[in-house]
Amino acid sequence: MSTRTFRVWRGDADGGDFAEFEVEVNEGEVILDVIHRIQAEQAPDLAVRWNCKAGKCGSCSAEVNGMPRLMCMTRMNLFDEGEDVTVTPLRTFPVVRDLVCDVSFNYEKAREMPAFKPPAGVKPGDYRMQQVDVERSQEFRKCIECFLCQNTCHVVRDHEENKPPFSGPRMFIRAAELDMHPLDARDDRQDMAQDEQGLGYCNITKCCTEVCPENIHITDNAIIPMKERVAGDRYDPLVWLGRKIFRKGKKGERA
Amino acid sequence: MALSCAERAATPALSEFSREGAQMTTTDDTDVSSPPRASISARNLRTDRWMRGPVLTVIGITAWVAYATFRVFYQGDYWAADYHYLTPFYSPCISDGCIPDSAHFGRILPDHPLIPYAALSLPFLLAFRLTCYYYRKAYYRSFWLSPPACAVPDGHARYTGETRFPLILQNFHRYFFYAAFLISVINTYDAILAFQSPAGFGFGLGNLVLVANVVLLWCYTLGCHSCRHVMGGRLRHFSKNPIRYRLWSFVTVLNNRHMMWAWITLASLALTDFYVMAVASGMIADLRFIN
Incomplete structure (x- = not known):
């Protein structure tokens, strides 16, 4: 277990900014697990779209450190120890709220x-x-x-x-x-x-x-x-x- | 909410193509015009070394073009007379300035410093690579920054892609493929002729270099996307065309590594030319295995 810094974009069509979270990360977890932990422990109103957690529904698309990815298929060990992780909504589509876009x-x-x-x-x-x-x-x-x-x-x-x-x-x-x-x-x-x-x-x-x-x-x-x-x-x-x-x-x- | 067939047919957003066949498509009435995207000031948030690919591409292609330009207009040390080695940059040698033994197809062009000795083949080879689907990716990304890397903004205010002149000419790639195919045949002929030197049959390291270069050129040329289309890409029923399916499958195997062949052949062309130049100029002696 370790603690990582997550920068998550929060806002809506009227504007927004990055919110920073210090969050626990365990071995084998994916980005979506950590987002859910942030939602459960620190930001219950964080909007995120997800469904299967198995890379088959295509719901949890986002941009992680600038690259478009499925959050449920992006393992945390992809990132260096101590590396901050930035999560934003898809930047091509209108934002609804936080990580949720209108596709x-x-x-x-x-x-x-x-x-x-x-x-x-x-x-x-x-x-x-x-x-x-x-x-x-x-x-x-x-x-x-x-x-x-x-x-x-x-x-x-x-x-x-x-x-x-x-x-x-x-x-x-x-x-x-x-x-x-x-x-x-x-x-x-x-x-x-x-x-x-x-x-x-x-x-x-x-x-x-x-x-x-x-x-x-x-x-x-x-x-x-x-x-x-x-x-x-x-x-x-x-x-x-x-x-x-x-x-x-x-x-x-x-x- | 799904619309009825009649409603769909009347929907103004549908094109002439889709009106006829949209009866099995689920629908949504939202408009394409967009409300604001997420307001993120950073142009890109990538933390990996995304610049490395474009920079290496610029260095590699620039170095190759500089070397090739120098050699093409150098007009010397292209023919090793003792072993009949002809560099691919001068094949076919058709200028009046060509050494007669190296001109396998006649000397029909005037000898002029600005006319390459292989002026018949070089423009087609250049166009073949310029319109190649792999090189398009490479130079659009690295030279034109459109885009330099995925999820990194491209460097232009407007973008029309390959819909207008001159980039619409990329659609002629298949013609340059046909030309490159013929030129590869000529390169193969040159490599075979090189086994017959003035002293009779023989071969040395230069022959291996020429043959390896030709094999690699074939891997690149036959692995071309246009070749894949010509072999069977247009078919809907592979089962009715088993021979074309086999050819298409073979080309597909080569095509899967098209980028690799593209770079390897750039290197092999330059190395082959350099080897022939070194032997022809007397800088090194060819390592002979037979005769």
């Missing part, structure tokens, strides 16, 4: 995403596909919607004005998941990714991948493949020529 930006963007469209004539329950065909999409289904990727993406984190045209990495993996899905019947997902979701704003700096607690390869397996698909669709004269010669449609045959 409705992400739900708004999710609402704009067309859902899976089954092929004509196939009823739910009759979907058949091979494992090798759905593996790529399944990686993206691991997403727990903690929105750490959305929070760390500098496109909206540092440029509020980009929020309307940019959906963010979480929505890009959703777009990739559906565009790669063997049974999805829509063929306009690349257009949507580029025109509606702002795929072109991404400059591949990979912070979304770095902070993902599920270790989803957001950039390499979702964003770049979608960029390549868009490049093939819009910027590749050879593809255009091939379509003209073989009289294929805009998207050609999706093998």
Whole structure:
């Protein structure tokens, strides 16, 4: 057992500041344990959102010493003995109170995403596909919607004005998941990714991948493949020529 | 609260894309425009050494560019005539100033101090690396500070990413990949020719250096994200295309280490060039194993 200094941001949309707490820390604990101890012993009105404490619900996202993390998956032994720990709410989204943010930006963007469209004539329950065909999409289904990727993406984190045209990495993996899905019947997902979701704003700096607690390869397996698909669709004269010669449609045959 | 299908279809925030297919999506009516974020004066609160990555990248890339620029315009010591070693910085050597034996594909360009002897390949190789998805990350972070590190503010007031000229040209990466593929074939040809010196078949340390460089170049070139897309990234049904799936899987293995190959090949290109230059200038003698 040791005593550590925690600096926790407290406040709301009208303003706030860091509050300092000297708090007991035991071996094996995570940041969320310590926050709960502060809440139990020193600041009962400290607002914090949490649920599963197992890294599966995505509720306890915050910034610990400046890095976006899940508080329940950030072990205290990550920090040096004697190192102060600073905890703030996610800095990309509006604050509600203390460590709790309003993440409705992400739900708004999710609402704009067309859902899976089954092929004509196939009823739910009759979907058949091979494992090798759905593996790529399944990686993206691991997403727990903690929105750490959305929070760390500098496109909206540092440029509020980009929020309307940019959906963010979480929505890009959703777009990739559906565009790669063997049974999805829509063929306009690349257009949507580029025109509606702002795929072109991404400059591949990979912070979304770095902070993902599920270790989803957001950039390499979702964003770049979608960029390549868009490049093939819009910027590749050879593809255009091939379509003209073989009289294929805009998207050609999706093998 | 979830909306009915009719209500969703009428929601003005939905785009033409989403109106048609949003019937299975749960909804929220809040607006994207934001009330204030947490008022934290510090621009970033990271306590780790986040500057180390960008600084090392700047040092590494600047040093390499300086060396490569010097060598490309040096126009000498690029061909070890005794062993037929040709440095990759001069391959293919197509200038009128090239030593005839080193010009495997003819000498079609005028000899001028400002025209590199390999002027046909170098611009494509430069563009291949400039538009490479890994190098984009590296230089956007380190040179352009956009952003310098995760959760550290980027250094620009406005940001439009790769939506406009000139950065929209990054979408041509695949064409530079095609060119780099052909140039890697030429580099391989050079490495094979180097086993045949004026004294007949033979090989020495220089051959090992050339071959190792070529193998590493292939690992980098074939591990490119565009190559991965070309091999099978566009497919929806791997099960119907087993050969392309195998190729895609192979490229994926290389692609997982693309950053590593990117740096290793920068080093191997410079070292290979330096070795050939040292042998060609007589600074060192090639260690010969056979002949």
